[in-house]
Amino acid sequence: MPQPAHPAAINGLTLAQAETIAAAALAKGRALGLLPLCVVVLDAGGQLKSAKREDGASILRPEIATGKAYGALAMGFGTRELARRAQAVPGFTNALSDLTGGRAVPVQGGVLVRDANNVLLGAVGISGDASPKDEECCIAGIESAGLVADHGDPA
Numbered sequence: 781m782p783q784p785a786h787p788a789a790i791n792g793l794t795l796a797q798a799e800t801i802a803a804a805a806l807a808k809g810r811a812l813g814l815l816p817l818c819v820v821v822l823d824a825g826g827q828l829k830s831a832k833r834e835d836g837a838s839i840l841r842p843e844i845a846t847g848k849a850y851g852a853l854a855m856g857f858g859t860r861e862l863a864r865r866a867q868a869v870p871g872f873t874n875a876l877s878d879l880t881g882g883r884a885v886p887v888q889g890g891v892l893v894r895d896a897n898n899v900l901l902g903a904v905g906i907s908g909d910a911s912p913k914d915e916e917c918c919i920a921g922i923e924s925a926g927l928v929a930d931h932g933d934p935a
Contacts, residue, residue: 792824792901793893797925801893801904802830805921809834809909817908817917820845821893824902826853834908841907847885848914849905852892854880858932859890859905860915889914892930893922901927 793801798821809817816834818841823829833842852859854876866873866886873886888911893901904921906914915931922929 791827793821793829795829797927798823798829798902800925801921801927802832803921804924805904805906805917806832806834808917808920809906809913812913812916814909814913814917816841817906817914818842818845819917819921820849820905822846822849822853822903822905824853824900826850829902837908844885844907845889845905847883847905848887848890848907849903850880850890851876851884851886852890852903852905852932854884856892856900858892858915858930859886860888861932862886862890863888863911864932887911889918891915891918891922891932893925894928894930896928898928 801821802819805819816836818833818837821830848859851862876884890905892903904918906917919929
């Protein structure tokens with residue numbers, strides 16, 4: 781009989797949490813009447829936990845959503861702040877893109893996931909509609925799992 785993973789092997793979010801986040805984020809998008817969305821949930825190590833692409837979402841949405849989540853993890857803050865920094869210091873954004881092999885997408889819609897003790901558990905990225913609406917769905921998904929959304933604005 782296979783042994784379950786040691787508790788220390790869990791790197792942040794559980795699959796159940798990731799699935800809850802993804803489902804609730806998509807439900808929020810439907811409630812708002814948004815264009816078809818793609819949601820990607822990464823654990824604290826940047827590894828994929830869940831990815832869902834709604835029917836009709838364009839073909840590059842999974843990569844964009846992953847890039848939003850990855851960018852948030854790479855910098856340690858939500859992509860709302862990363863987008864501001866991209867506007868203010870485009871040279872840094874170019875360097876970040878080079879350093880990450882183009883994997884960090886510096887636009888709103890990437891939100892860190894924290895627990896009640898502010899421990900980083902992972903990140904959510906959504907792509908499909910306007911970036912602020914994508915972010916709104918990220919936050920709804922995270923909060924539905926009883927976790928804390930860190931979107932990049934100072935508390």
